[in-house]
Amino acid sequence: MDNVVQLKKTALYERHVEANAKMAEFAGYMMPIEYPSGIIKEHELVRSSAGLFDLSHMGEIEIRGEWAEELVQYIIANDISALLPGSVIYTPVCNHQGGVVDDVLVYKMEDRIMLVVNASNKDKVHKWLMDQERWFCSQPERYSCLVVDRSEKLSIIAIQGPKAEEILQKVTPVNLSEIGYYTFVKGGICKSEGIISRTGYTGEDGFELYVPNEDAVAIWDTVLDAGREYGLAPIGLGARDTLRFEAKYPLYGHELNDDRTPFESGIGWAVKLEKNDFIGKDPLKKFETEKPARKMIGFEMKKPGIARKDHKVFNAEGKEIGVVTSGSFSPSLKKNLGLAVVDRKGIKIGTQINIEIRGRMVPAQVIKTPFYKGSVKSAKKNAD
Amino acid sequence: MSTVLDGLYYTKEHEWVKVEDGVATIGITDHAQGQLGDIVFIELPSPGDEVTQMLECGVVESVKTASDLFSPVSGEVVEANKNLLQEVDGEDNEDFHPEYVNTDPYGQGWMLKIKLSKPEEIEQLLSAEDYKKLI
Structure with a gap:
């Protein structure tokens, strides 16, 4: 049997093939590694103007219910208690030994919390959350939460680079200058009910759009078209890696792993040891006073x-x-x-x-x- | 899609070989450079080194990955392409152009000239026709 048939495709798969991308398996998906211009040119384009990324292989897990925030606080090492709805925070998720299960973005919404997790860790983190939910919410006077994997329904399109705001502003009525770093708003792109988030993984300004799969192609085409005069082009996972590397953003499986604490991986700043109990707090507590x-x-x-x-x-x-x-x-x-x-x-x-x-x-x-x-x-x- | 030049010999490891007066010039094929992507670093043996057919004789690195270079023939290295070396005689090479392997794999991107010690080995290499079928 042909192996390729078993791999998942993002909603934008046909667009990548049409653009002659070099496609390869990544975390169970066929993803564009690079386009014909090559990694170096793609990298330079993001640094000098802007590039468009399909990140739909990443996972989105929602936590809903009265105890959602408490559950997330127990699972993540950073602190969302003071975070307003519409804000994003970066955090490691630690295991009981203080090692890193994954690093995730936490989106705090009015009625739920969304975690954006690494593609390769999606199933591991989903299971981890379900297991923790079972224990945490079974404690006296707590109610269960709903942990929903929405990864198969959502596409992520990122536009990154110094010209990202200028380009995206052409296709949305939302005033992008009002979206601060690590905040997001709902809706506003091609009548789609998605999220516009000022986040990224390149060291450049830019946005990540979380949109329903059925809207992904129209949005991709519209944004690419709006960016034509800026040279906007699709960027593969190869350049995404060199961009994040230069910006020293850690990558799970490289800088981060289950046996290494956040303090040894350069993300100790995202661990809030003063906060109430969370998984990994006990073994990490010593780093309040001693260096790893x-x-x-x-x-x-x-x-x-x-x-x-x-x-x-x-x-x-x-x-x-x-x-x-x-x-x-x-x-x-x-x-x-x-x-x-x-x-x-x-x-x-x-x-x-x-x-x-x-x-x-x-x-x-x-x-x-x-x-x-x-x-x-x-x-x-x-x-x- | 990739260019395969007639008159050259090829290997399954995607090297090309051009033989003139008992000396083989070798490099990697257009197909190989396309698969590797942007090439940024190359390690080659030095003139005087002996290389053996089918054994590793260098490394070609793209942005993403490192790949071994296998010698398509046996013999003594008489010249290595200086444009592909980051350092020459212990000094930074101002004419360092690893991208030649991408832009001109059969020309400026040549890698080694090897004085054949076993000319009969050439017969084991692939013809352009055979190589086209392989890719």
Whole structure:
């Protein structure tokens, strides 16, 4: 049997094929990895003007009911208690050991909460939520919540880049300048009942549109058309990765995993230890007073070679101190850069390290992150 | 869609070979560069190094991934394309153009010249016709 038949397609699949995208399986979906112009050109377009992304493979899980907020507060490490409806927050979801199950966006609505989860973790997080709901809501004087996976019904279209607002404003009556960073409004694109959210994963200003699948193609076409004079073009998952990498946004499976705490992965700022009980709080509590043994660093290769995920990191004395979590040629800086999680001791900006690439030690140097600061309205706080 | 030039030899690993006076010039095919995407880094053996048919002799890296380069023939490397090397004689190479492999895989994107030690190996390579069928 043909394997491809079993893979899911987003509502925009035909558009990607028509555009001659290189399609590949990602998290069970056939997704565009790159278009004929290539990753570097796509990357540069987002940095200089704007690009359009199909992110419909990502998961949306809604939590409804009287106890929805309390349940979410118990599951996430960040704090939504002071968050107004219409706001978004970034948070790790931790396991009982303090490791990261996933990193998610929390959308607080009037009557429900929506979690946007990584495509590859969708089923894991959904099951995790259901399990926690069962326990949490069975406690005395609590009522059950409804946990609904809406992933199959919703498409996500992102427009990212310094020209994103100008382009999107042409096709919506909503005053986009009034949508602040990490906030959202309902409706307003092509008569669709979706959400316009000022969020992104590129380091650039931009919006993510959550729309019903049946409206996705019309919106995609309309926005692309509106952006023609700006050179707006579709961008694949390949450039999405290099864009987030330069902005030092962590990626689950790379910087984040089930065995590594948020404090070692550079997202300790999103853990609110002063808040009431939440999963992972006990093992993480010690980081109120002590620094974790490992930390995330950025580095630049000083000799030819590209560090890749899982390459080992050594200090100048030849001691193994950690592992590369992401590494790539940086299209914006034209350098070979990397992110790594290493033993904290003796490592600071400027420290010389070595990366083992195919059995060879290649010199590198610890440098400041993010590698690139784009047009994003407000950079996330960075604790490290 | 990809270009396959007549008169060259090919391998299943998507390398091309051009033989002139006992010296093979090798590179990767148009199909291979298209599959890899934007090429940003290349590791090649140095002149004087011996390479063996079917064994790894270098690495080609695109933005996304690293792929091994297999030598289509055995022999001594007589020249490596300096335009593909980030560093030459320990110094940053101002004429570093890994993108040549994308833009001109059979021309400016050539990789190695190898003095054949076993010319009979050529007979094991694919013809342009055979390679077209493969891709």
